[in-house]
Amino acid sequence: MLGWVRVVLLSQSSKRKATYAVLFAYVVALLAMLRPHIWQIASLVERFCTSSVNVRSSHETYDMLTSWISSRGIDNASRSHLVKLNTDRGALADRTESVRRPLKYVANSGVFLFWYKGRLLRYQATQDTSGYFKENNIAITCLGRSGTILKDLFQDCQREYTWLFASWPPGTGKSSFSLAIAGELNMDIYVVRVPSVDDESLKCLFAELPAHCVVLLEDIDAVISAHSRESEAVHSNEQPSFGDEKKRVTLSGLLNELDGVSSAEDRVLIMTTNHEMKLDPALIRPGRIDKKVSFALADRDTVSQIYCWVFQSPSETGADAQPCGTENGLLQAQAIQFAHQVPEGVFSPAEILSFLVPYRHDPDAAHQSVETWVESRQKTGRNLS
Numbered sequence: 001m002l003g004w005v006r007v008v009l010l011s012q013s014s015k016r017k018a019t020y021a022v023l024f025a026y027v028v029a030l031l032a033m034l035r036p037h038i039w040q041i042a043s044l045v046e047r048f049c050t051s052s053v054n055v056r057s058s059h060e061t062y063d064m065l066t067s068w069i070s071s072r073g074i075d076n077a078s079r080s081h082l083v084k085l086n087t088d089r090g091a092l093a094d095r096t097e098s099v100r101r102p103l104k105y106v107a108n109s110g111v112f113l114f115w116y117k118g119r120l121l122r123y124q125a126t127q128d129t130s131g132y133f134k135e136n137n138i139a140i141t142c143l144g145r146s147g148t149i150l151k152d153l154f155q156d157c158q159r160e161y162t163w164l165f166a167s168w169p170p171g172t173g174k175s176s177f178s179l180a181i182a183g184e185l186n187m188d189i190y191v192v193r194v195p196s197v198d199d200e201s202l203k204c205l206f207a208e209l210p211a212h213c214v215v216l217l218e219d220i221d222a223v224i225s226a227h228s229r230e231s232e233a234v235h236s237n238e239q240p241s242f243g244d245e246k247k248r249v250t251l252s253g254l255l256n257e258l259d260g261v262s263s264a265e266d267r268v269l270i271m272t273t274n275h276e277m278k279l280d281p282a283l284i285r286p287g288r289i290d291k292k293v294s295f296a297l298a299d300r301d302t303v304s305q306i307y308c309w310v311f312q313s314p315s316e317t318g319a320d321a322q323p324c325g326t327e328n329g330l331l332q333a334q335a336i337q338f339a340h341q342v343p344e345g346v347f348s349p350a351e352i353l354s355f356l357v358p359y360r361h362d363p364d365a366a367h368q369s370v371e372t373w374v375e376s377r378q379k380t381g382r383n384l385s
């Protein structure tokens, strides 16, 4: 067969084509020879030349990974799916909330290949039926003995999952941002913590508002909608207590006030929450809310800006000060170095700030202690588990 290929192509008098054809023929012949041993070879490659990470459906990392996978349609081709509610399993989800949550389809079995950061990865879903309970397993495999790419993938999954489903941790700057807006607009700001008021007191507060102001409603997820009341009653096996209802703001009570506030010109209404998934769609529908701003955990840029802010010299403080400007090269370099010691998307700006402030007169000590601090936070189960 090899001789035949060579003769035919040489007659086309193209030396290069002939070389390629010969090489191709050798490869085909080699594959034909190895064909009976192909599974042994594959298993040797898998055993000695790949790295993999395994995830079981009983662990929360499974939810993180499958959210990432299903949002990209990587396992769409599977013929057998497990259907799940797209929800954070750590949250105490109200049963009625599940009606609003999107469904997520996760492959039960099958092998799928996908590209991630320029590397080809393999996703294999299997079902373990050996025990009393069936458990789904996922193995992600990459070529090569270094699993760095897999660690990157899981960090991405975690970041996206935290962003989409988990409660955001507090201290990401929502209230500070609102105060800054009021300062920028030169307006007074009226702050209402929704969990501490009821319909009646909210009505009184709103009646007193001046025409020109910023109104900040903190923690609006504390509002109770009609169906949460029913659900609470069902779960506690009790009739709804009308005495208790008065102690909280109801959805309809809040909507009445909001429609009044937003109809007044020159008033800026800001609502904050750490639990976006708990909000009733009526509260955040277009028309009632003009803009949604998400506050994330600190990325590298934020960490280095906070560092500069803490360690700037007193002469640099002031409204227009740019402590990390290029003219302050040393501080900028130290800030970048510090930002690389803190994993991205894991800590809130408030946490970074409270770590740094005690070291404000001793930046070297901050650099020396940060790794231990990060490790201890991770060990206590904070975000990276």
Ligand SMILES: Nc1ncnc2c1ncn2[C@@H]1O[C@H](COP(=O)(O)OP(=O)(O)OP(=O)(O)O)[C@@H](O)[C@H]1O
Binding pocket: 169, 170, 171, 172, 173, 174, 175, 176, 177, 274, 295, 302, 306, 349, 350, 351, 353
């Ligand atoms: N991007 C940031 N840069 C510097 N400091 C920040 C930043 N974000 C938050 N902080 C600091 O973190 C602390 C908490 O911020 P803030 O109260 O605004 O957060 P929050 O998101 O409103 O928290 P919560 O969810 O508890 O209401 C404040 O001291 C604030 O100055």
